[in-house]
Amino acid sequence: MRVRSNAVSAVIALACALSPPRAGAAVFGGPAPGGVGFLPTVSDNGDDIVWLHNWILLPVTVGISALVLGLIVYIVYRFNEDANPVPSRRTHNGLLEVIWTVTPALLLVFIAVPSFRLLAKQLIIPAPDLTLKVTASQWHWNYGYPKSEGGFSFDSLIVDDKDLKPGEPRVITADHPMVVPIGKVIEVDVTSQDVIHSFSVPSFGVKIDAIPGRLNKYWFKADREGFYYGQCSNICGIDHAFMPINVRVVSQQDYEAWLIEAKKEFATADAVDLAAAPLVHP
Amino acid sequence: MASVTDLTHHDVEAHHEHAHPTGWRRFLYSTNHKDIGTLYLVLAVCAGLIGTTISVVIRAELMEPGLHVFPLISAIMTGDGSIDAAKNMYNVFFTSHAIIMIFFMVMPAMMGGFGNWMVPLMIGAPDMAFPRLNNLSFWLLAASFCLLMCSLFVEGSPGMKGFGGGWVLYPPMSSNAGAPGPAVDFVILAMHLAGASSIIGSINFIATILNMRAPGMTMFRMPLFPWSVLVTAFLLLLALPVLAGALTMLLTDRNFHTTFFDPAGGGDPILFQHLFWFFGHPEVYILIIPGFGIVSQVVATFSKKPIFGYVGMVYAMLAIALLGFAVWAHHMFTTGLSLNAQRYFVFATMVIAVPTGVKVFSWLATMWGGSISLKPPMLWAIGFIFVFTVGGVTGVVLANAAVTRYLHDTYYVVAHFHYTMSLGAVFSIFAGFYYWFPKMTGYLYDDRLAKWHFWLMFAGINITFFPQHFLGFQGMPRRVVDYTEAYALWNMVSSLGAYISGVGTIVFVYLIYEAFAAKRLAGNNPWGPGATTLEWTLTSPPPFHQFETPPHIFGDEETHAPAIAGHGSMA
Numbered sequence: 045m046r047v048r049s050n051a052v053s054a055v056i057a058l059a060c061a062l063s064p065p066r067a068g069a070a071v072f073g074g075p076a077p078g079g080v081g082f083l084p085t086v087s088d089n090g091d092d093i094v095w096l097h098n099w100i101l102l103p104v105t106v107g108i109s110a111l112v113l114g115l116i117v118y119i120v121y122r123f124n125e126d127a128n129p130v131p132s133r134r135t136h137n138g139l140l141e142v143i144w145t146v147t148p149a150l151l152l153v154f155i156a157v158p159s160f161r162l163l164a165k166q167l168i169i170p171a172p173d174l175t176l177k178v179t180a181s182q183w184h185w186n187y188g189y190p191k192s193e194g195g196f197s198f199d200s201l202i203v204d205d206k207d208l209k210p211g212e213p214r215v216i217t218a219d220h221p222m223v224v225p226i227g228k229v230i231e232v233d234v235t236s237q238d239v240i241h242s243f244s245v246p247s248f249g250v251k252i253d254a255i256p257g258r259l260n261k262y263w264f265k266a267d268r269e270g271f272y273y274g275q276c277s278n279i280c281g282i283d284h285a286f287m288p289i290n291v292r293v294v295s296q297q298d299y300e301a302w303l304i305e306a307k308k309e310f311a312t313a314d315a316v317d318l319a320a321a322p323l324v325h326p
Numbered sequence: 327m328a329s330v331t332d333l334t335h336h337d338v339e340a341h342h343e344h345a346h347p348t349g350w351r352r353f354l355y356s357t358n359h360k361d362i363g364t365l366y367l368v369l370a371v372c373a374g375l376i377g378t379t380i381s382v383v384i385r386a387e388l389m390e391p392g393l394h395v396f397p398l399i400s401a402i403m404t405g406d407g408s409i410d411a412a413k414n415m416y417n418v419f420f421t422s423h424a425i426i427m428i429f430f431m432v433m434p435a436m437m438g439g440f441g442n443w444m445v446p447l448m449i450g451a452p453d454m455a456f457p458r459l460n461n462l463s464f465w466l467l468a469a470s471f472c473l474l475m476c477s478l479f480v481e482g483s484p485g486m487k488g489f490g491g492g493w494v495l496y497p498p499m500s501s502n503a504g505a506p507g508p509a510v511d512f513v514i515l516a517m518h519l520a521g522a523s524s525i526i527g528s529i530n531f532i533a534t535i536l537n538m539r540a541p542g543m544t545m546f547r548m549p550l551f552p553w554s555v556l557v558t559a560f561l562l563l564l565a566l567p568v569l570a571g572a573l574t575m576l577l578t579d580r581n582f583h584t585t586f587f588d589p590a591g592g593g594d595p596i597l598f599q600h601l602f603w604f605f606g607h608p609e610v611y612i613l614i615i616p617g618f619g620i621v622s623q624v625v626a627t628f629s630k631k632p633i634f635g636y637v638g639m640v641y642a643m644l645a646i647a648l649l650g651f652a653v654w655a656h657h658m659f660t661t662g663l664s665l666n667a668q669r670y671f672v673f674a675t676m677v678i679a680v681p682t683g684v685k686v687f688s689w690l691a692t693m694w695g696g697s698i699s700l701k702p703p704m705l706w707a708i709g710f711i712f713v714f715t716v717g718g719v720t721g722v723v724l725a726n727a728a729v730t731r732y733l734h735d736t737y738y739v740v741a742h743f744h745y746t747m748s749l750g751a752v753f754s755i756f757a758g759f760y761y762w763f764p765k766m767t768g769y770l771y772d773d774r775l776a777k778w779h780f781w782l783m784f785a786g787i788n789i790t791f792f793p794q795h796f797l798g799f800q801g802m803p804r805r806v807v808d809y810t811e812a813y814a815l816w817n818m819v820s821s822l823g824a825y826i827s828g829v830g831t832i833v834f835v836y837l838i839y840e841a842f843a844a845k846r847l848a849g850n851n852p853w854g855p856g857a858t859t860l861e862w863t864l865t866s867p868p869p870f871h872q873f874e875t876p877p878h879i880f881g882d883e884e885t886h887a888p889a890i891a892g893h894g895s896m897a
Contacts, residue, residue, distance in 0.1 A: 075812035080796040082732070093732045101729065105719035112715040115690050116708055123629070125697045131630040132695035141635050144687040145680060152676045155726065160669060162728040167665040214391065215810040239498045240595060242660060242735060246801040251731050253661045255596065256498060257589020260662035277660075277735040277803045279492045281483060281504060282413040285806035 071270030073247035073291075074213060083246045086268040086293070090249035092162045100155055166249070169263045172231035176222065180234070180241035180254035180276070183283035187222045194307040202286045216273045221290035223306070225299035226269055234260045242277035245291055251277055266293040346870055357457030358870065359442045362464050364766070366438030369468060370755075371838075373430035378831050380423045385790070385824035387416060388817050391809055403478070404487045416807040417490025418478060424493035425513070428613065429520045430471050432747070435755045436616035437527060437562075438464065441555045443766060445531060447861035447868060448549050450540025450877045455533035463527040470519035473512050481507030489513050492805060494602055497587040497595050501579050511580065514573045521566040521573075528559035535559075540860075542879035549859045550639055554619025557643045558612050561650065565608035572601035596661055603654035611650040613747060614714075615643055617754025618685060621707045623859065624757045625689050628704035629696025630856035635688045642681035642688075649678045659727040660734050668727045675725035682718055686711060701853070702776035706757035709784050710750060717745030720795070735805075738798025744791045756783075756834075763841070764848030768866040771841040775833060782830030789823025 071084050082094045122128070177188035177197070188197035200218045208214060224230050234243045236254035244251040248264035266272075276287035294302065347355055356362055387395040393412055400415040401407030442460065446453055454460050482489040482505040489509040491499035495517075500510050535556045539548065575586040576598065585591025587598045618639075626633045633639060655663060656675045663671070689711050698704065720742040724730050733739060756779075764770050793816035802813050809817065851862040864872050 075800040075802070075810065077812045078815040079800045079812065080816075082799050083801050090732075093729055096726065097723065097729050097732075101723045101726065105723060108719050109712075109716050112686060112690070113712055116693075116712060119690065119693045120698060120700070120708070123693060123696050123698050125630075125699045128695070128697050131697040133632065134695055135632045135634050135636065137634075137691070140691065141638055141684070141688075145684055148680050148683040152679060152722075155722070156673070156676060159672065159726040159728055163668060163672065163726075164665060166728055166731060167668065213810045213812065215808055239504045240496055244735075244801075244803070246732055249731055251660045251734055255661065256503075257594065258596070258662065274801070275803045275806070278496075279417070279490075279499065279805045281499065282410055282417065282486070282490070284417070285413075285803075285808045 071247070071268050071272070073245075073270055073272030074216060075273070083273075084270075085247050085249060086266050086270065086272070087248045087264045088267070089162070089166050089264065090247055092165065093249045096158055096162055100158055104151060104155065166262075169231060169261060170229050172263060173228035174224065175231040175233060176224070178222075178232050178234045178243050178254065179237060180243065180280075180287075181237040182239065182281050183276075183287045185218075185222075185243070185287065185289060187220075189303075189306075193303055194311065196307055196310040198306070198310040200288075200290065202283075202288055213273070215286065216275060216288045216290075218288045218290040221271070221292045223292045223294060223299060223302050224266065225296045226293050227265065227267055229263060229265045231261060231263045234262070239280050240278050241280045241287065243274070243289060244277040245272055245274040245289055247272045247274075248291075250274075253278060266291075269293050269295065355461070357453075357461050359446050359454045359457070359460060360766075360868065360870075362460050363439050363441075363443035365464050366434045366442060366467075367440075367766075369464075369471070370431050370435035370439055373426050373434070373471065375831070375835070377423055377426040377431055378828065380419050380426070382824055382828045384416070384419055384423065385821040387807065388809070389821035390818070391811050391814055393808060396807065406487075411486065413807050414483060414486040414490055415488070417492075417805070418482070418488030420805060421490050421492055422474070422478065422488070425474060425516075427747075428493065428609070429517070430467070430474070432613045432751050432755065433520075433524065434467060436613070436620075436751075436758075437524070437531070437555065437558060438467070440551070440620065440755075440758045440762065441527075441531060441616065444762060444861060445534060445552050445555050446538070447864065447872065448552050448859050449535060449538065449543055450860050450873050450879065451534060451538035452871050452873050454530050455538055456530050459526050459530050463523045463530065466519050466523035466526070470516045470523060473516035473519065477509045477512030477516065480509050480512060482509030483507065494599075494606065495573075495576065496602075497576060497579065497598050500576060501587060503588075506580075511577065514577050514580075517573055518570060521570050524562045525566050528562040531555050531559040532563070540873065540876040540879055546637065546640070547879060549619075550622035550633060550636070551616070551619035551859075553640055554616045554622075554643060557647045558615045561608045561612050561615070561647050564651070565605045565612070568601055569605035572598055572605070575601075596658070599658050599661065600655065603657045604651070606657065607654040608647075608650045610743075610746070611646055613751045614754075615647065617710070617751050617758075618643060620754045620758040620761070621689065621710050622692075624703045624707040624761050625692050625711075627761070627853050627856040627858075628699050628701055628707070629693045630699075630854070631692055631696040632858075633688070634691035634694075635684075638684055639688050642684040645681040646678060649674065649681070653678065656725060656727070656730075659730045672725055672727050676722060679718065679722050679725075686715055686718070699854075699856075701760075702771075702773060702780060703757045703761035705777065705780045706753050706760060709780065710753040710757060713745055713749035713753060713788070717742060717747075717750055720745065733798055735803055736798035737794040737802045737804055740804045741791045741794035741798060744787075744794075748791065749787050753783075756780075761853075762861075764852045765861055765864075765866050765868070767841065768848055769841045769844070770846040770848045770852060771837055772844070775837040775840060779830050779833045779837060782833060783827050786823050786825070786827030786830055790820050790827060791823070793817075793819045793823075 071086055073084055085091045085094050175190055179186040184199050184201045186197055186199050198220050200220045203217045203219050205214055234252050234254045235258060236256045241254040242251060243254055248266060250262055250264050252260045252262040270293055272291045274289035276284055353361055353365055396412035396416045397407045400411040404411060478488045489505055491504060498504050535552055578584040579586055579588060585593040587593045587595050622633055653671060653675045656671045659668060724742055760776055797813055797816050802809055848866045850865055851857050
């Protein structure tokens with residue numbers, strides 16, 4: 045019993061260690077030095093991914109690995125040629141073979157139930173409050189806001205090392221983050237102008253490929269204000285490592301204030317056209 | 327046993343009657359399965375050393391944030407030490423690392439090397455069914471390797487040398503949009519030749535195993551290694567033509583203005599991904615199934631016990647092979663597949679865990695009750711069982727599309743497939759190498775060096791790849807040349823691990839030299855009563871042609887135990 049409770053608490057400790065920290069008001073949604081677990085998740089889908097992994101998949105995978113390792117150690121200790129000079133000739137045990145076929149199958153069913161539920165939740169996109177167009181090209185992102193928000197779009201490029209302000213992490217900081225309001229269903233319509241890229245924001249549980257000639261849809265609803273980091277997640281050429289994705293989640297008031305500024309800053313005729321234009325591959 | 331000795335003696339007499347070529351002719355013109363197997367193994371060792379060097383250079387670059395190593399590498403290789411050339415050369419290196427390790431290290435070692443050497447010996451055949459095809463398949467592969475090396479030195483992306491779009495060759499990165507230069511054409515032709523070589527080789531294996539088994543060697547008396555080669559040969563035969571089709575379409579897109587994969591002409595880049603992974607997923611089983619066979623032989627030999635659940639092991643391999651063709655799109659969960667498509671591929675992928683589990687538990691049950699001697703081949707086999715289990719369970723994690731939404735294309739995936747390939751497949755190759763080295767060369771290697779090699783590699787590779795799970799959770803994308811400072815700690819640890827396994831590789835090279843220099847004779851069977859398969863009845867090295875008069879195999883029909891199970895006898 046003591047052993048069992050130790051094992052249970054070990055699993056709980058492991059799951060907690062890999063779970064993201066629960067921080068205060070504004071979340072820093074990027075990697076921590078020496079971090080070993082998931083990034084802080086701030087959307088329903090992101091939270092569910094972490095839950096599914098840490099409370100269902102992790103115990104199963106660690107358990108099976110530990111079982112196999114334990115068996116190997118025991119077998120080598122108990123049945124080495126010094127301890128057991130005469131080998132048995134046993135090569136069959138029908139019941140045992142059925143057990144080690146059926147048990148993993150049952151474990152998989154146990155995993156599959158929450159996994160399929162989350163999959164449906166991810167892929168059945170609710171009615172969006174705001175739809176943004178994300179266009180990738182070598183090697184930057186372009187974020188387009190619809191007519192209802194003022195109809196503008198802007199490029200988001202990496203900030204060079206020499207231009208970084210104190211506190212801004214190298215490689216993953218972009219000059220113009222995408223800004224979205226808190227608690228709203230945001231649909232991203234993702235495409236590419238050249239090769240395949242992938243739009244990824246781990247904290248929202250978002251990863252969707254940007255493919256020329258296709259419009260891929262995904263969604264998130266960020267429930268906490270903060271600054272969230274992602275990177276292009278499909279090899280796209282020499283500057284693949286230098287295509288950061290930054291998303292700032294703000295309150296509705298701050299969002300509206302930003303919109304007024306952004307409209308002034310980005311509302312060129314070209315940008316309006318790009319945001320409003322139908323998606324046709326060049 | 328007296329009759330066996332007579333038989334071998336007869337063979338030795340017989341081969342003196344034939345004139346067989348010596349010197350360079352022996353290898354260049356060779357139609358002998360053992361010589362061709364040796365050629366394959368030499369190619370695999372050379373390619374493996376190149377691939378390992380590349381990976382150590384990659385880890386050196388990633389040891390610290392920023393670009394340090396590749397400006398120098400690029401300056402040496404292309405004369406261009408600029409930052410852009412360095413980033414490009416990094417991409418070229420990880421692309422080449424994958425192609426070299428898959429097509430020129432693991433496949434030649436397992437199928438071409440051990441398959442050619444051991445399948446005829448283990449089924450009691452004098453040679454492969456089509457000796458000249460065998461020669462052709464090796465030299466096509468050698469030519470293919472040359473083409474791949476050529477690609478490093480010609481233009482790929484504008485103004486850049488080599489192709490750096492990843493071994494998966496996804497268009498538009500690999501089409502004129504991403505890499506208009508001839509480097510991609512070289513890679514495509516290299517893969518075409520390697521594919522032709524493998525198709526020819528697999529036809530040869532299938533014909534040999536189905537037709538040339540010794541009298542009495544029924545399919546279910548056949549040892550598990552030839553079984554694994556047979557299953558793999560069918561996988562190759564069915565998967566590679568699909569790759570060839572995809573590559574040909576890519577080639578015509580690039581050169582003859584077709585638009586199979588170009589949306590501007592009504593094509594679709596995702597079509598290529600479907601075709602590629604229809605080959606690519608069976609390919610990963612092609613890389614591991616012969617390893618299953620090797621590990622089965624080694625575990626049975628050094629437990630001095632027949633394999634547990636032999637029939638279950640065969641059906642597990644067949645099930646894995648069959649399912650392997652039905653799960654390809656689990657590599658494409660983030661491409662925008664529909665909900666139902668993702669549901670199906672999640673389900674099918676998870677099912678593969680069941681036959682894989684059967685294999686792991688059967689190996690453990692084979693060891694249970696055995697009399698285990700921890701010789702170097704057994705260390706590698708036991709190491710394989712553990713690391714393959716770790717790689718397998720992270721595969722179950724990644725099978726869940728919902729979780730892959732987070733982990734796809736992060737270092738978690740890198741850790742996963744290196745646990746199955748760099749540790750799994752490579753450990754099984756070393757298990758086979760240390761198991762059959764005395765048979766193939768006639769010499770014993772130094773056990774102490776072999777154990778050093780094992781422990782250095784085991785420690786080094788685990789230190790390299792285990793922390794990459796953490797980097798994946800933290801969101802570090804794969805195939806990046808630079809990363810933000812937060813990832814520095816685990817990248818440093820990972821690189822130190824790579825250097826340790828690099829030292830292990832040097833020990834391995836020295837071990838081969840030492841074994842040939844010391845010339846300790848191995849005798850027919852250095853492994854004792856556990857080694858029951860036919861190759862151990864022959865001299866070490868075996869005669870130029872063996873079994874010209876086929877041996878007769880008897881099984882123990884009472885227990886349905888096959889000859890491999892140790893119940894068989896030979897007359």
